[in-house]
Amino acid sequence: MDNFLKELIIDLGLQTNQLTIIKNSDRFFYKPEVKAELSNIGIELVNGSALELRVHFELIFKANSQQKFCYLIENKEDVLEDILKVSVFHDFHITTYFPEFYPDKILNCSFIELCTLFNNKPQKTLTAEETAEYLTKCKVKEESNKTKILEQTKSYFKQFCVSPVSINWEKSFPELSNYVLSAIENELWEDVKSDIEVINDLFQQHIELKYKAHIIPASYVKKPSIVSKVLPYLQFNFNQSDKVALIVIDGMAYWQYLMLSAHFNDTIETTNEVIYSWIPSITQLSRQAIFKGDNPLSSYVQNPTNEANLWKSFWKKNGLLDAQITYHYNGLKSDNLSNIKRLAYVDVSLDDKMHACSDYNDLFDLTQNWIENSEIILNIERLISEDFTIFITTDHGNIQANGLNSLTHKQTLGTNKSGSRSLRHLEYSESWLKDKFLCDNPDWKPFLGETENTIYIKNDSAFTSDAKFITHGGSHILEVLIPFITLKKNNK
Numbered sequence: 001m002d003n004f005l006k007e008l009i010i011d012l013g014l015q016t017n018q019l020t021i022i023k024n025s026d027r028f029f030y031k032p033e034v035k036a037e038l039s040n041i042g043i044e045l046v047n048g049s050a051l052e053l054r055v056h057f058e059l060i061f062k063a064n065s066q067q068k069f070c071y072l073i074e075n076k077e078d079v080l081e082d083i084l085k086v087s088v089f090h091d092f093h094i095t096t097y098f099p100e101f102y103p104d105k106i107l108n109c110s111f112i113e114l115c116t117l118f119n120n121k122p123q124k125t126l127t128a129e130e131t132a133e134y135l136t137k138c139k140v141k142e143e144s145n146k147t148k149i150l151e152q153t154k155s156y157f158k159q160f161c162v163s164p165v166s167i168n169w170e171k172s173f174p175e176l177s178n179y180v181l182s183a184i185e186n187e188l189w190e191d192v193k194s195d196i197e198v199i200n201d202l203f204q205q206h207i208e209l210k211y212k213a214h215i216i217p218a219s220y221v222k223k224p225s226i227v228s229k230v231l232p233y234l235q236f237n238f239n240q241s242d243k244v245a246l247i248v249i250d251g252m253a254y255w256q257y258l259m260l261s262a263h264f265n266d267t268i269e270t271t272n273e274v275i276y277s278w279i280p281s282i283t284q285l286s287r288q289a290i291f292k293g294d295n296p297l298s299s300y301v302q303n304p305t306n307e308a309n310l311w312k313s314f315w316k317k318n319g320l321l322d323a324q325i326t327y328h329y330n331g332l333k334s335d336n337l338s339n340i341k342r343l344a345y346v347d348v349s350l351d352d353k354m355h356a357c358s359d360y361n362d363l364f365d366l367t368q369n370w371i372e373n374s375e376i377i378l379n380i381e382r383l384i385s386e387d388f389t390i391f392i393t394t395d396h397g398n399i400q401a402n403g404l405n406s407l408t409h410k411q412t413l414g415t416n417k418s419g420s421r422s423l424r425h426l427e428y429s430e431s432w433l434k435d436k437f438l439c440d441n442p443d444w445k446p447f448l449g450e451t452e453n454t455i456y457i458k459n460d461s462a463f464t465s466d467a468k469f470i471t472h473g474g475s476h477i478l479e480v481l482i483p484f485i486t487l488k489k490n491n492k
Contacts, residue, residue, distance in 0.1 A: 004097070004118035005037055012090055014043050015373060019061060019087040020070045021079060026107055028094040029072055033111040038070070040362060041369040047072035050079070057083055102128040109135070116142055150188050153179045157195040164202045170274040173254060173481045180478070181255040184360045189400065196478070197459060203477040204449075204458045207279070215276055216295070224484065226276040227286050230393060231293030235318050238389070245343040245388040247380070248290060250283065251351030251472065253397035256367045257483040263377050264487070268384060271486040279449070280425040280456035281396035281472050281479040283351075290395060291344070298416070298427065298452075304329040304346070311344045332379040337386050345383075349374060357470040360400050380487065390487040396472045397479045399424075401462040403469075404444070411437060423464045424473035425456040449475055 014020055022029060029035075035045050046056055046069055053071055061069055073079060076089065094114070095103045100122050109117065113135060120138045156179050160167060176199070183192045220229035221236060230246070238244050252260075254274070264270060278286035278296060288296040291310040300306065308327035315325045324341040332345055353366040371377065383390050401424065414433040415426050428434040431453050438445055438455070447459040457463075457474040472479045 002115040002119070004115045005034070007118075008097075009038075009041075009043075012092070013088055014038070014070060015041070015068060017088045018065065018068055019083075020068075021073060021076075021084070021087045021089045022070060023073050023076055023089075023091045025074075026092075026094050028092070028114075029070070031111050037365070040365050041373075043068045043070055045070050045072060053078075053083070054080065100125050101134075102126060102131040104128060105131040105135075113139075146186055146188065149182060149186050150191055153183050153188070153192055154195055157192065157199060160199045160202060164205070167202065167206070169203060169206060169477075169481065173274045173477075174258075174272055177254040177258060181258050184255065184364050187361055189360045193400070193460070200459060200477045203480075204475065207449075207475055207480070211276070211279065223273055224275050226289075227278055227393070227395065227482075228289040228293065228295055230275070230290050230391070230484070231314050234391070235293075235314075240319055240324075240341060243341055243343075243386070243388045245345065245383045245390045246290075247345045247347070247383075247390060247392045248287065249350055249376075249392065249394050250287070250346065250348040251354045251396060251398055252394040252483070253478055254481065254483050255478075256350070256363075257392070257394075257485065259364075259367055260371055260376070261485075263371055265381070267490050268380070269488050269490040273484040273486075274481050275393065275484040277394075277396040277480045277482050279451065279475045279480060280454060281474060282425060283395050287346075287395035290393070298454075307346065308344075311342075315342045331375065332382065337383075337388075343383070343388065345379065347374075347376060354398050354470050354472075359468055359470070363398070363400075363470050384487065384489050387489065392483060392485040392487065394482050397482055398470050398472045399460050399474070399476045399478050400468055401460050401471050403464040403466040404461045405463070406465045407463050411440075423462040423471055425454060426463070428453045428455075 009015055012020055012022070024030070029045060030047070038045055044067060046053065048056070053073070056069075056071075061067075071079070071083075071087070076084075076091075095106050098106045098114075098117060101117060105128055106114070106117075116138045117135060120141070122134060126134055156176075160172075180196070183189050215225050216228070218225035218229070220233040224230045224233040234244055234246070249257075249260075261270065261272075278289045284300060284302040285296040285298070287307065288300045288302065288310070291307050291314070293310075293314045304327075308329075311327050312322065312325050316322065320341055324339060326335070326337075326340050326343050328343070328345045330346065330348055337343065350367065350370050353370060354363055357363040357366060380390060380392075407426075412426070414429045416429055426434075426437065428437070434450065434453050434455055438448065438450070441448075447457060447461060449456050449458050458476065459474075460476060462469075462471060
C-alpha cells in the first residue's frame with residue numbers, strides 16, 4: 001500500500017474505529033482504486049442515501065462488531081444522532097494533503113498520480129502550470145527507478161544459469177527472496193516471473209537428485225534440513241530446562257518473512273536459515289511433519305487437536321512433563337508461561353489472506369496489513385521477554401499460479417480428500433489411478449512430479465480454469481524453500 005493511503009488510514013482512524021463517517025465533496029474515496037485498497041485490509045466503504053445507510057447500520061454494522069466500516073455521505077445532517085454517537089466524523093478534502101500543489105490540478109489527478117506527488121513533494125508552492133510539469137517529471141523519475149530495479153533483478157537472476165550445478169540453494173535463497181520481494185513491492189512480478197521459472201526449472205533438477213536421497217535423511221545436529229527434522233533438532237540442541245518456543249506461520253513465503261523481520265526491534269538477535277517443506281507442500285503433510293518430528297502419514301487428519309497431541313507426545317517421550325508443554329492456535333493465550341519449557345504457536349491468519357488473493361500485489365498489501373494489525377510482533381516480543389528462544393518457520397510458502405484447466409470428475413475419481421485448499425496436487429487411493437492420469441495427460445507430464453500415489457505440479461501451473469491466484473501444494477522453489485529463523489534476546 002502506498003505511503004499516501006497509509007497516512008490517510010492513520011489520520012482518519014479507519015483501522016481503529018469500527019465506524020468512520022466521511023463527508024467527501026471532492027469524491028476521492030469514491031475512486032475504485034481506493035475502495036479496492038481499503039477492502040484488501042478489511043475496511044468496507046459504504047455509500048448511499050440516508051435510508052440505505054440506516055438500513056446498513058441496523059442490519060449489517062450492528063451484526064459485525066469486528067468489521068471496520070466507512071460511510072461516505074453528502075451532508076452530515078442526513079445522518080441520525082444515534083449513528084453519529086458511535087462513529088468518528090471527518091469533513092475530508094484531498095487538497096489538505098497537497099498544500100504545495102495547485103488545488104484544481106490536484107482535484108483532477110488520478111489515484112496513482114496523487115500517490116506519486118505525495119511521495120515526491122517540492123520545496124515550494126507551485127502554480128497550475130508548474131504542478132503539471134512537476135507531475136510529469138515525477139512520473140519519468142519513478143519509471144526510471146523501476147527500470148533500474150528491473151535491470152538489477154534480471155541481472156541477479158541470470159547468475160543462476162551460469163553454473164547451476166554448483167548452486168547452494170539454501171545459502172542463496174535469502175538473497176533471491178530479497179529480489180523477489182523488491183519485484184513484488186515495485187509491481188514488477190509479471191516482468192520477472194519468467195526468470196523465476198528458469199530458476200525453478202534448475203531447482204526441480206536439484207530436487208530430483210537430492211530430495212529423497214540426501215535432504216530427507218540429512219543430519220539435524222547443526223541445522224534441520226527439512227520440516228520433519230525441526231523437533232529432533234530442538235531436542236538435540238536444548239536441555240529440558242531451556243525455554244523453547246516454536247512459531248509456525250502457515251503459508252509464509254521467505255519474502256514475507258523478510259517483511260516481518262523489518263519490524264523486529266533491536267532487542268532481538270536473529271539467525272536466518274532455510275529449510276525444505278515436505279513435498280507436495282500441503283499443510284496436511286508438511287505441518288504434520290513439523291509437529292510429529294518425523295516423516296508424515298497420508299492417513300493423518302489435520303486439525304489443531306491432533307497437532308497439539310503430536311507436539312505434546314513428542315516432548316513427553318523426551319522427558320518433559322505435561323505441565324511444561326503448551327500449544328496455542330491462532331493467538332497466544334494470556335496464561336502464565338513461567339513454568340513452560342516447550343511452547344508451540346500456530347498462526348493461520350496469513351494463510352487465509354494468501355488464499356483470498358488473486359496476485360502478489362494483493363498478497364504484499366495483505367501481508368503488510370497482517371504484520372501491522374495482528375498481534376504477531378507483540379507475541380514475539382512477549383516470548384522474548386519471557387526468556388524463550390524462539391524458532392519461526394512455516395509449513396510451506398506460496399506461488400502466484402496460472403490455471404491450466406479445471407479437472408473433470410473422471411480425472412479426480414479416486415482422489416483422497418486431504419483437507420488442503422491446494423489446486424496443485426492430486427492424491428489417489430490407488431497407484432494405477434495415478435498412472436492412468438499421467439497416461440491420459442501426456443502434455444502435462446513434463447511439469448508433473450509424483451511420489452507414491454500422489455501427483456504434484458513442479459512449475460507455476462494449477463488444476464483450475466482461473467487465470468491467476470495464490471496457492472501452494474506443488475514443489476516450486478517459492479513453496480518448498482522456507483524460513484527457519486532463530487530469535488533470542490540481544491544482551492549486547
